[in-house]
Amino acid sequence: MVNHSRRRRPLLPIIGLLLLLLLSSISATPSHQHHLEKEEEDSPITRFQGYLRINTVHPNPDYASAVSFLKSQALYIGLQTKTLEFARSKPLLLLTWPGSDPSLPSILLNSHLDSVPVEPSKWLHPPFSAYRSPDGKIFARGSQDDKCIAMQYLEAIRNLRAQNFQPTRTIHISYVPDEEIGGFDGAAKFVASKEFADLNVGFMLDEGQASTGDEFRVFYADRSPWNLIIKAFGMPGHGSRLYDNSAMENLMKSVEIITKFRESLFDVVKAGKAANSEVISVNPVYLKAGIPSPTGFVMNMQPSEAEAGFDLRMPPTADPDLVKIRIAEEWAPAIRNMTYQIIEKGPIRDYMGRPLMTLTNDSNPWWSIFKQAITEAGGKLAKPEILASTTDARYMRQMGIPTLGFSPMTNTPILLHDHNEFLKDTIYLRGIKVYESVISSLSSFVRASA
Numbered sequence: 001m002v003n004h005s006r007r008r009r010p011l012l013p014i015i016g017l018l019l020l021l022l023l024s025s026i027s028a029t030p031s032h033q034h035h036l037e038k039e040e041e042d043s044p045i046t047r048f049q050g051y052l053r054i055n056t057v058h059p060n061p062d063y064a065s066a067v068s069f070l071k072s073q074a075l076y077i078g079l080q081t082k083t084l085e086f087a088r089s090k091p092l093l094l095l096t097w098p099g100s101d102p103s104l105p106s107i108l109l110n111s112h113l114d115s116v117p118v119e120p121s122k123w124l125h126p127p128f129s130a131y132r133s134p135d136g137k138i139f140a141r142g143s144q145d146d147k148c149i150a151m152q153y154l155e156a157i158r159n160l161r162a163q164n165f166q167p168t169r170t171i172h173i174s175y176v177p178d179e180e181i182g183g184f185d186g187a188a189k190f191v192a193s194k195e196f197a198d199l200n201v202g203f204m205l206d207e208g209q210a211s212t213g214d215e216f217r218v219f220y221a222d223r224s225p226w227n228l229i230i231k232a233f234g235m236p237g238h239g240s241r242l243y244d245n246s247a248m249e250n251l252m253k254s255v256e257i258i259t260k261f262r263e264s265l266f267d268v269v270k271a272g273k274a275a276n277s278e279v280i281s282v283n284p285v286y287l288k289a290g291i292p293s294p295t296g297f298v299m300n301m302q303p304s305e306a307e308a309g310f311d312l313r314m315p316p317t318a319d320p321d322l323v324k325i326r327i328a329e330e331w332a333p334a335i336r337n338m339t340y341q342i343i344e345k346g347p348i349r350d351y352m353g354r355p356l357m358t359l360t361n362d363s364n365p366w367w368s369i370f371k372q373a374i375t376e377a378g379g380k381l382a383k384p385e386i387l388a389s390t391t392d393a394r395y396m397r398q399m400g401i402p403t404l405g406f407s408p409m410t411n412t413p414i415l416l417h418d419h420n421e422f423l424k425d426t427i428y429l430r431g432i433k434v435y436e437s438v439i440s441s442l443s444s445f446v447r448a449s450a
């Protein structure tokens, strides 16, 4: 009885609280629901955010999730899909929108699935949250490099199909793995495959870079990276002796000569006579010498071996044979007991022996069509550039396929591989319109010779 009354006493306040809760939830429901709908609405921006939330950074990119996301988008739009695998667990997704004249060479739009790693603590917003700030900045690793173009290609095609546009040339989109680690299991194997040959590609677009101004940047070539390792050998000797041809002396002579070469080219850049990406760059990246001791290095011995490593970047205009002669005769000459090793991290000439670059003048009809399409979309192109680094485009150019590097981002800070990589929603949406113009123009271009 006592227990019973004790239990009963709080009932009234509870009922009151329940009523209050019920009332407040009724009044809160419409706005709350509206808010949720707005957040989850299927739109170009939310689809972009959906792709950005898939973690495809090295060393363990989630390729399977990225491919399945893109594939479901493509199937919804009505494109043909095919998954290729040239290396285990490294899928490559190929999408196709057949043209009305399949005998004409096709258009290929390329982007890579992977991204470079992140240091999350240095970010304002988690790098896989795709957080959109009140002023429209979408923060995510890959937002500029290059998940933007991956989704813009799809959105542009979605819109063109909704407008009942019919392409004349077939359009393909490739999503390749491993670009950020050299593309050896991705684009390199893809271009060498029968599947690629069967696409009969006439022209390609690949990633470019953001532009801080109003003009779109476009890239007609990449620089080809070389790793150079030079080694010097000599008799070991007491640290107190002055004698000729020690390993350290020989290596240091080479470092001096290479430094002078670097300076002479850097002077050209500083004088404004060439862009950074138009000259050969050579930068020391490591030095290795000395005889280790438990506390550091043995200080009274001159070592018999010394080594240095350099990062070289070769523009397509450089003559690789001349550089090799320079290395053999001046940078690591055998007469100074030196050896060298060059590791070429990609091609520098195409299969016909021509420099790896795409012409950006009216002799290349694809260039004219592309440029015109940008103008029609209300944009302006900056002076075509050589990219300072490398992309998968070099593998396509190696096959003799005209390829332009292009990511439609104007008025955007260049944040690829940086902390707080972001892209503004309005810039992203404008890029879709640009691709609608570019894709429709390229696929409608008919000329017997191209």
Ligand SMILES: [Zn+2]
Pocket: 112, 145, 146, 179, 207
């Ligand atoms: Zn990239």
